[in-house]
Amino acid sequence: MPFLQTSRDRAALMILILAVAVAIGLSPFFSGLLGAAVLYVIWARPYQWLERALKPGIAAALVLVSALLLIALPATWLIGLLIDQAPDALRRAQTSDVFSRIAEMRVGSFQVGPELAKATDSLLSWLSSQLAGFVGGATSLVLNFVIAFFGLYYLLRSGPQMWAAARSYIPFSASTSDALLNRFVGVTEATLLGTALVAVAQGTLVGTGFWLVDLPNPLFWGTVTAFASVLPVLGSGLVWAPAAIMLLAQGRVGAAATMLVIGAGIASNVDNLIRPLVYKRVSNTHPMITLVGAFAGVRYFGLLGILLGPLAIAYLFELLHAYRQEYGAGSEGAVAPPAAGAADVRTDTSRVAAHA
Numbered sequence: 001m002p003f004l005q006t007s008r009d010r011a012a013l014m015i016l017i018l019a020v021a022v023a024i025g026l027s028p029f030f031s032g033l034l035g036a037a038v039l040y041v042i043w044a045r046p047y048q049w050l051e052r053a054l055k056p057g058i059a060a061a062l063v064l065v066s067a068l069l070l071i072a073l074p075a076t077w078l079i080g081l082l083i084d085q086a087p088d089a090l091r092r093a094q095t096s097d098v099f100s101r102i103a104e105m106r107v108g109s110f111q112v113g114p115e116l117a118k119a120t121d122s123l124l125s126w127l128s129s130q131l132a133g134f135v136g137g138a139t140s141l142v143l144n145f146v147i148a149f150f151g152l153y154y155l156l157r158s159g160p161q162m163w164a165a166a167r168s169y170i171p172f173s174a175s176t177s178d179a180l181l182n183r184f185v186g187v188t189e190a191t192l193l194g195t196a197l198v199a200v201a202q203g204t205l206v207g208t209g210f211w212l213v214d215l216p217n218p219l220f221w222g223t224v225t226a227f228a229s230v231l232p233v234l235g236s237g238l239v240w241a242p243a244a245i246m247l248l249a250q251g252r253v254g255a256a257a258t259m260l261v262i263g264a265g266i267a268s269n270v271d272n273l274i275r276p277l278v279y280k281r282v283s284n285t286h287p288m289i290t291l292v293g294a295f296a297g298v299r300y301f302g303l304l305g306i307l308l309g310p311l312a313i314a315y316l317f318e319l320l321h322a323y324r325q326e327y328g329a330g331s332e333g334a335v336a337p338p339a340a341g342a343a344d345v346r347t348d349t350s351r352v353a354a355h356a
């Protein structure tokens with residue numbers, strides 16, 4: 001049958017065009033919309049506790065205020081700290097004696113120093129430009145924060161009803177859709193909790209190391225380490241490794257050894273201790289997904305992309321897993337048994353949908 005010959009085809013085309021236009025219009029605020037869903041997963045349980053004793057509107061308002069106090073205000077302080085201290089830290093690094101010594105380094109006839117100095121200057125210039133771009137995009141960041149937190153309020157009030165309405169449009173069976181929600185909730189909780197614990201632990205350890213060896217701005221560099229810890233391959237080494245090299249170049253061998261012990265011996269291994277404990281209920285996320293997701297997330301979502309990027313890729317793999325279960329070869333529409341860990345997060349769906 002030729003396309004667009006029936007009213008159904010024309011209606012579908014009209015809906016598709018409108019949906020694409022809406023998606024394009026909302027694209028600058030996608031991080032805020034996704035952030036609202038992530039916040040909802042975090043705060044759904046406290047809302048249920050409050051809802052037992054208070055009216056739904058009051059309970060949602062109290063949860064929103066708590067989220068602002070516990071998330072928005074500390075995040076604003078950390079961002080302000082980075083914006084305030086990063087330029088001075090970069091300038092001090094460029095004018096330090098260490099850079100002068102690096103510029104004089106040679107290995108045989110090859111001048112290693114000048115090449116390293118050029119690479120370092122390029123890195124510092126890139127960091128400065130990224131910081132300037134981040135400050136320039138502050139308006140968009142604020143708007144996405146507002147969307148995320150107000151979205152949290154409305155999801156708390158009507159999230160289960162919205163899911164019940166949206167489930168009929170999901171191209172999976174009801175059981176697969178509910179299992180998919182289970183996995184989304186479990187992956188989100190595990191990713192956020194694991195990332196937060198690792199960030200706090202590594203930031204505290206490296207910041208303490210800076211303080212012990214008398215390096216400047218331990219609070220600032222501890223904060224930078226916390227943000228860098230989301231990268232599993234590089235992670236905290238982006239901070240403590242250059243610090244150890246600078247200490248060696250200054251002739252402070254004992255301080256450099258202390259920094260190496262804290263950084264390579266303790267901070268870099270915290271990830272291997274914390275994440276397996278957090279992910280024991282759900283299938284672990286491959287480090288490459290986290291690495292690529294963080295870089296891509298920062299490119300498209302800004303600073304929030306450090307968390308949203310890996311989550312978006314994890315959601316994609318969960319969708320592929322659900323598709324393989326329901327429509328894979330020989331499945332004939334049947335749903336395969338839940339993956340390892342899915343049963344453990346089954347209660348998350350009941351938690352999310354309990355007040356439907």
